[in-house]
Amino acid sequence: MSHQPVKFYQTGTFTVGNRLLTPESRTVQASEARANALNSGHRACQGCGEALGARYAIDAAMRAANGRLIAANATGCLEVFSTPYPESSWQIPWIHSLFGNAAAVATGIAAALKVRGEAQTRVIAQGGDGGTTDIGFGCLSGMFERNDDVLYICYDNEAYMNTGVQRSSATPPSARTATTPAQGAQPGNTFGQGKNVPLIAMAHGIPYVATATVAELHDLEAKVERAMAIRGARYIHILVPCPLGWGAASQDTIRLARLAKESGLFPVFEAEFGEVTSVSKIRRHVPVDDYLKPQRRFSHLFGPQADPQTVAHLQRLADRNIRRFGLLADGDAPERVPVPEQADERHAAPA
């Protein structure tokens, strides 16, 4: 397959880069020489955060690996929209096996490369939250436990989007999905459930864990680069808004990712060997309402049947994150080993 170079008209202003920066300080995306691993022509929805996240992350990884990268992809939106028969957007060696085994397939690829002495070729496993936090959890944990030389990237849009927006263990409390409808006494997803995979990854003691969003391209690329400089099991969890699933305007994707971080609901941080090593501070703190209101999956909390109690509950989650991770400039220092928010929810739940 011949490599197809980037044409800037197809990628928008974000990728042209800040002309006031020196070339070295510009993003990978700003370079015409970037790998363009996920080529245009894929079938992602307008405003898809995952397509953005994947393009940013994989091109950064390709630069770090000098073009020698193999990717194992779980079933999900990314896999489906990037390989619509008979086409493929991928310009790198790429394999899709099953929904729950991306981490294990990547382990196998890494083992093959190791046996062949091909130390320069690196391996990425990637999947959505469904394939990572639920059905792929066993294989993910196994890969972490063995410290296999794999970078796992989770594109978290907080539900099983490709199959029609069903709830996953990454779905935030009170969010509406097809299997947590906004009906009845407790509309939307339940409080006190779910799991925090970045913290679980940290509990495995792996060399590098980071969270990121598609709103901060420099930060995301830097984290991928840092991860690629490390050998062993690494995990990056990227928040990728889904306009369709979240019920948001397609042009709001990056803005929503930013608001998730600025409200404190999505802490952006790095950790090494189980302890938080750096935190991305909130620049302009906003109440959770600003983040929730533009999304129809939370619309049952506002409007005629407003539920200020639940909104307040979500605000408390955000405040807890701010405290635990030290997200405000003048706030607490980050907890070296934070506790997952679900633990507090269960603790507080009535007997």
Add this chain to the structure above:
Amino acid sequence: MLEQIEGSRAVAQSVALCRPEVVCAYPISPQTHIVEALSELVKTGRLAPCEFINVESEFAAMSVAIGASAAGARAYTATASQGLLFMAEAIFNASGLGLPIVMTVANRAIGAPINIWNDHTDSMSQRDCGWIQVFAETNQEAGDLHLQAFRLGEELSLPVMVCMDGFILTHAYERVDLPSQAQVDAFLPRYEPRQVLDPAEPVTIGAMVGPEAFMEVRYLAHAKQMQALERIPEIAAEFRAVFGREAGGLVRSYRIEGAETVVVALGSVLGTLKDTVDELRDAGMAVGVLGVTTFRPFPAAAVREALQGARRVVVLEKSLAIGTGGIVAANIKTALAGLPAAIHTVVAGLGGRAITRASLARTLHAAVDGTLEALSFMDLDWGLVNRHLERERARRRSGPVAEALLRDVGTVAARVS
């Protein structure tokens, strides 16, 4: 070189001689000794270069093998029973992707009720998954089939399942002639993949295929297995030339000339059958044996040819299709369609129940006497069965079936009150 070793070890040594590059396995009785032996060979450097990966489940084992094979490495794993089921999704994935993984299945029954002993339920449950399935009669053949499996699988880009009876073969010590590394290297060339994940030549593996091409992809998998029908005897012949003994092939007959009655079976029971048949022949019964070595692809033509002179065929199988009857028998019937032979299905040895010469002889006498039913269950305790059916008729809360039967048999402590 001749050695007296455990079957599992013979398999491990044979696999090691094939120079696998990635071995990944999850322990399950009765396969454990195979992977333990391989881990020892890798740790001590006797098998190198090889990555031995301790995976967290059988699903992971097959998935790791998929990744390794797709990246161009010779990959091997082993499992049995519940483990085979746990990797079912991945097994279909491996064959669908055309990856030449070789896997040993140490045949064991499937629960519930949990049972660790031998029967063929596990392999049979995956007979249509697109893997080539071969069954070993002895530990010698079990070792030899792995050599042929890598060769065949890599040539056709298809995964191969080598089935060997759990405990009966895996845990039996017997004489095995292990080949030399030079012999194996001459027989099994380096793996040259048809597709490989390579940054120098990127490809997309595992894309979705819709209605416009799925039938064609499936048909091609079938066509490849049909090619295997040709290649398997050829590879067996080549094996014979290099190693000087019989192993593999599609079917193997024993004293079938002039046999009015032929027993068809798979795996280790063929040994006991041959001894039985010798005794019966001495007593004047015109009986022979047909061993099916390759079950998938099903060698219909070879089976038909071998059985065309038989008046009656007794299919002895260690599997049962609940709700209908024999599994192997169904395939045999299809192969013999139109021929006049009467076909009997005898289900035997489920869950490790021993198959004895005495019972086999009784069964064959019944076949010849015309008293053998179309479907029968060898050595079944009808008393036990009927007592339980009565229990269920009498009372709704009749409790777990297994416990009730075990209590009847006397292996569970009776209630105090």
Add this chain to the structure above:
Amino acid sequence: MFQIRIHGRGGQGVVSAAEMLSIAAFKEGRHAQAFPSFGSERTGAPVVAFCRYDNAPIRLREPVMEPDALIIQDPTLLHQVDVFQGLRRDGFVLINSSRSLAGLGLAELFSRYRADRMLTVPASDLALKHLKRPLPNAALLGGFAAMSGEVTLASVESAIRAKFAGAVADGNVAAAAAAYDVVQRERTELSHA
């Protein structure tokens, strides 16, 4: 074909005994087969292992139902499991015990089988002495060699060394040789009686 059935409990090396016996027969140029019959792995549970050997290749896979020889590693099984089931009239019986057959309450066996082919040997004691552990399997094989003459002591020793190494092998070999001597003496006494 000669068939042996070995009875014992999990953890006593019953399966190893059958395996070593098959190796001994192999070393003498015979075809040999050894396999276990056991439930879930559990120390203390009854275990049976089988060994058969022949000059011709062995195809048979059924359990040994009519043994030519029985080795009982644990006498507590005697009144719990029907260890003598199927034993041939001229079969050999070797029981791990410091008591005599009569002392074990088995005197009636003499009427059914051949008295000169039924012996006990204190294999656990000999193992404790030479191996420092009451694992009687190797010693019993030495005793079997003496009792039946089916395999030589040298083959038994060779088989032990195929399975074990270092001091463990030495201890087992010593125990086997000691048991061999004990059984030889018993046989001599019996033939003089």
